[in-house]
Amino acid sequence: MNDVPILYSFRRCPYAIRSRMAIAVSGVQMQLREVVLKNKPPELLLTSPKGTVPVVRRVDGSVLEQSLDILDWVLSISDPAGWKAYPSDVLAEMANLIEENDVSFKQHLDQYKYADRYPDESKETYRARCHTYLQKLEDRLSVQPHLFSERVSYADVAIFPFVRQFSKVDEQWFAQAPYPALRNWLGRFATGDLFISVMKKYKPWRQGNPSMLFPSI
């Protein structure tokens, strides 16, 4: 199996979900190693000492330690749905929207999700801080079905798992929140075959376990 890249992943991690979606759509096959974050296998830490997932170890031994690098790599090999088939100025706009997600929205999301760990402010205050970004997404989605056009892009896939996390913090609140287009977009992704296929459960990997090919054939 030395000729197949290795993916260290954690099922519910939004960064890992975006990577698995891109890997699955590209068809670039990997050996999936499901990780328990509280008990990381030494092989992961040897491959990438910073200890976050997702991580890909390529066949030549080089390591990708950032989810977006994994997306870029597999889509550069195969991008059958044209997720990155956009003009360079649009790709730059996508990169900005993703960066805002990964930097500020993610921070507000964590504070909202784990509000009990951040007693300085109320859960509602943390949720309100998520609004500027979510409204930006809502504005885009109220004029087109996906963030940058009629069809799915790299940005939709990179951002969707985080909006999903937001929606799950208080599902009742989200169901009546002022984000109808965002809800619709989220619902289409969350019930789509691609997302469902990448959420399959795998047992945590340990040295000596048989390799699990992902996407499975």
Ligand SMILES: N[C@@H](CCC(=O)N[C@@H](CS)C(=O)NCC(=O)O)C(=O)O
């Ligand atoms: N910038 C990284 C972030 C990855 C990340 O933070 N992953 C979380 C899980 S969602 C993690 O592995 N945290 C380490 C831990 O909880 O020990 C990426 O894009 O891949």
